[in-house]
Amino acid sequence: MKIRYLMLHAYGMGGTIRTVVNQANAMAAAGHEVELVSLVRRRNNPQFSLDPRISITTLVDQRAGRQPDSIGRKAWRRVRGKIVPRGEFAADYFTERVEWAAMDYVSKLRDGILVTTRPALNLISARRTPGTVVRVAQEHMNLTAYPESIRREIARHYERFDAITVLTRTNRLEYQRLLPTTPIVQIPNAVHQVDQERSQQVNPVLIAAGRLVPQKGFDLLIEAFAQVAPEHPDWRLRIFGTGPRKAQLSGLIEQYGLGEHVTLPGRTDRLEKELTDASVYALSSRFEGLPMVMIEAMTHALPVVAFDCPTGPRDVLTDGVDGVLVPPRDVHALAAALNRVIADRELRVRMGRAAAKTSRAYAPELVMPLWEDLFSELLQGERVADNFWVSNQKDL
Template identity: 40%
Template sequence: MKITFLIHNVYAIGGTIRTTLNLAAALADRHEVTIVSMLRHRTRPRFAVDPRVTVVPLVDLRADAADPLLHRPAEVFPAAEKRYEQYSRLTDQRAREYLRNCEADVIIGTRPGINVYLARFAPTRALRIAQEHLTHDMHTKKLRAQLARNYRDLDALVTTTDADAAVYRARMRLPGVRILAVPNGVPDPGLPPTDGTAPTDGSAPVIAAAGRLVRAKRFDLLIEAFTEVAAKHSDWSLRVYGAGADKDRLQRLIEERGLSGRAALMGAVSPIEAEFAKASIVASASDAESFGMTLVEAMRCGIPVVATDCPLGPAEIIDDGVDGRLVPMGDRQALAAALSDLIADEPGRRRMGEAARAAARRFDPAHVAHAYEELFDDLAATRSSRARQRRKARWRSRVGRALRRPRR
């Protein structure tokens, strides 16, 4: 089977890129896989690409800089999509040309605007699958309306959590389109053990966290909670990995709380697993997560995670009290208490880390690839019945509009 992924820019760094490369490599065990990158800005991708996977860039921002279409605003890519300013009439044109001639059996889009290209231009003989790496509620009302009009022509919409799939089923009527959740795949980090059984022995007095330094990730809440932890446990430190617009504010907060030397902003590191393996706890204080890649990455290293029970991912990843801890969103005291409890209980921390490592095996890319293969088979088998559902819904819609039309 020929499978093609459509991605924003495989040459950059980001969670969608990582999980797409993980899934592509797993599928390449049995299929011919291509990744089509809408944009390219450098010679080589920053992440390693499986040599069995073909990468095809559509618009090279270096070679195409003089093309006048590159400097004209996109007409097909939705203006309400947050990446709109990076798209142009040239990306519209190249996407149309590539997709209309694409010979893939399955084509998978990986962000909303690209999924519009998929719906508009991809051949109907191919299975057309839209992935959602954010969530329904993270999109504006204007964008959701445009997506609803285009997604009706797709075969499936895949979210990363069951909770988000339920929201889409309730709020975006897509007859004939399968809406389901398949989690992101995270490979075994392959780190050498320090005690013969796990990548960490659970004794390093370090709490780690990682993500974009933006307000929604609530690293400020984590720093505030660590202020309480640091007062009780003088040998423990906090390391925050990531880059972003909130860096200066977070650095000031560290200094204001007297945590210089105890809490540090470490900068962006990728892959992050080697740094997580140097810690004994990983923390997440987010107000919202579309999935929670860093939670799974920590668990695959055998590190227990303390996370806020925010929408939508953590509760589907962590079994509270078994392989990690969930605390109420925005509750500094609860976060500090959960961290302190794990610090004080090293044997329990080790047991929880082992449970986390075992539980996280369900996110292995091979399992995720198998879920997609089952989806491909189901979509192919139900193509005719889903087409009938789509036609019936459109007929009812036309009849409804006619009945509502005022008589002259």
């Protein structure tokens, strides 16, 4: 099979980039012809390891900075026929030059499979990729997280896809209601590996990780930990990641007097070791798709305390078994759950053991063959069942 993955920035960091690279590596390892297409390039080297058999193509090289467009960016946003709508989380990337490069690339394809990986790229593919190409749209975020401008365009154009893949059952039901005639296929992302070194529950460390952006709710987590620290002064909160809200989060740490209790170490290349050395994982997101770092934490036998946000946590966790779910954005409930789990090592050990068992459903050896099966069925012209993942998980 010839499989092309079109990404916004294959040289960047982030959960979506990592999961797409993992898929590409698995397809190359299975013997397929794989191309990774990066719409823009702002770094010299990819941040995640690529199988040497994968070819990587850049459409717009921005390492020397953005080149000027023929019209101003504000004017381009008003151009009739422009595909990427306002409200797309990465809309600022899509200047005239960048959007035209994406449209030109997909319109010249004639065969194989094209996998697009975010709404902007999905909409471009839906409207410009020829019908001789098998078109698969990946959705890494829940539908309700998008503004109305994005949902409206999804409803208008996504029916042209051969399949739309989503991460959770909740996502699948949302998209089925919106697009009842289009195959909506549930395939979760896979973790790097499930056989990880497990936490021994000996270090008083609460850990969280992700981009320092409002979505991740680290401001809420810091506020909750301000209620935890007085009861458990020996415990520390470590939030790994980089992003535009670092200064604001640092200000909150100072405001709550948590300088000795909360740290923002930035990005780390040894997150697996940090997870092993921790004792609890916290997910404070305002919304999610499928929180992969949370599942990776579970492979280390870490219990999870999470907001029951849309979507993802409830699709993975069983409240009281492998973690604790609290109402979304309820800081006091989050603090109470953290206090409860932190105070009871026996509970943490029991939940951690269950978390490691739950995480096995996301093993690459289980998930990656689903992609291969899906692509094979689509190339053969078969209509894929909406319960594709469910029907392929009978042995779990």
